Amino acid sequence: MFTKEDLTRINHMGSEGNLYTSVYLSVNPVTNPKGEYFVNFRNLAKAEFDKLGSAEQKVIKEDIKKIEAYIKSGKTEFKKALAIISSTPLDIWEVYHLSVPLKNHVVIDKTPYLKPLASILEQYHNYVVALVDREHAKLFRIHLGEIAEYAEHFTPDIPGKHKKAGWYGLEENRFKRHIEAHIHFHLKDMVKHLEEIWKRGEVSHLMLGGSEESILLFNKMLPQPITAKIAGTFTADMHAGNDEILEKSMHIIKNTGKTIEERLVDELVTRTSKNGSAAIGLDDVLSQMQSGNIHHLIYIEGLSASGFKCSSCNFLTVQDMKTCPYCSTELEKIEHLIDFAIQKAIDQGAGISAIISSVKLKEAGSIGALLRY
Numbered sequence: 001m002f003t004k005e006d007l008t009r010i011n012h013m014g015s016e017g018n019l020y021t022s023v024y025l026s027v028n029p030v031t032n033p034k035g036e037y038f039v040n041f042r043n044l045a046k047a048e049f050d051k052l053g054s055a056e057q058k059v060i061k062e063d064i065k066k067i068e069a070y071i072k073s074g075k076t077e078f079k080k081a082l083a084i085i086s087s088t089p090l091d092i093w094e095v096y097h098l099s100v101p102l103k104n105h106v107v108i109d110k111t112p113y114l115k116p117l118a119s120i121l122e123q124y125h126n127y128v129v130a131l132v133d134r135e136h137a138k139l140f141r142i143h144l145g146e147i148a149e150y151a152e153h154f155t156p157d158i159p160g161k162h163k164k165a166g167w168y169g170l171e172e173n174r175f176k177r178h179i180e181a182h183i184h185f186h187l188k189d190m191v192k193h194l195e196e197i198w199k200r201g202e203v204s205h206l207m208l209g210g211s212e213e214s215i216l217l218f219n220k221m222l223p224q225p226i227t228a229k230i231a232g233t234f235t236a237d238m239h240a241g242n243d244e245i246l247e248k249s250m251h252i253i254k255n256t257g258k259t260i261e262e263r264l265v266d267e268l269v270t271r272t273s274k275n276g277s278a279a280i281g282l283d284d285v286l287s288q289m290q291s292g293n294i295h296h297l298i299y300i301e302g303l304s305a306s307g308f309k310c311s312s313c314n315f316l317t318v319q320d321m322k323t324c325p326y327c328s329t330e331l332e333k334i335e336h337l338i339d340f341a342i343q344k345a346i347d348q349g350a351g352i353s354a355i356i357s358s359v360k361l362k363e364a365g366s367i368g369a370l371l372r373y
Ligand SMILES: [Zn+2]
Pocket: 310, 311, 312, 313, 314, 315, 324, 325, 326, 327, 328, 329
């Protein structure tokens, strides 16, 4: 399984001036029964290759050869998608077999292209918890139900509050400002730290814990893209054990996961009832898909259906037709219609959500989509 440590590692390896080949390939045997991914890679790689100067082409040739050989031979390990980051001159060769569908993409550039991997991590909902009080700021991360502390910022020299005030309280005000500046110091460090984490794409959600006063202050200091990702807050003592932080965080996580799924299904059902931009049921979804109109595909995990597919224009249908209504090619019967539909939605740039269980969605045909227009 691919982890955010892998992403960080890849992000930091290598040196400037060298070229990397980054490959993202749908290799799902269901949607690639004839090994179509090989040709897909060749075409995408060629388009990138042609953009290079002749000296660069010489270097990259080795990468491409190596990747082609791997794609040809690695079949038994293939899951739904394959990610390869390669740089022959730097002796870098990273391969990940992923069980989530991905869009085909090949990039040859001076840095590894990691955006698709970062988005996968986001789908797995990696959380960080910032625990803050007047003097400390601690950072935890939570991944698949486990917690680890991974940073601490501390402002050790906050002057005590007991110092005597000067004449007319003037001294006192100045002194207060002095304390405020100190209080901000460790929180500012924490903000910087979080910004770096966000840049690396390791984390999708943030939770804030600590004293109410410090949470409020810290919240104000965070840049908007990060505040938008706050999943919840809780009060806790700075010295609370990891178990307590985990328990309070998991409570928030469980509710977040649920509400995101519920919100999606609710929006789908509401849009449908108001005759808005939504498709409901497989038939409707597939016909909207044909016009590239899927914005977000929502389906019950494990849903399956058989149907028909046009090998020429990729038209999908559940109806027993002999020829494609769009290009008159003879249709072939396929068993795993849903897999093809998911891949097609991804190729169109749509979001996808597999819902574990939802009575509402089941009643609506187990599959639906929010539409672009
Ligand atoms: Zn067709």
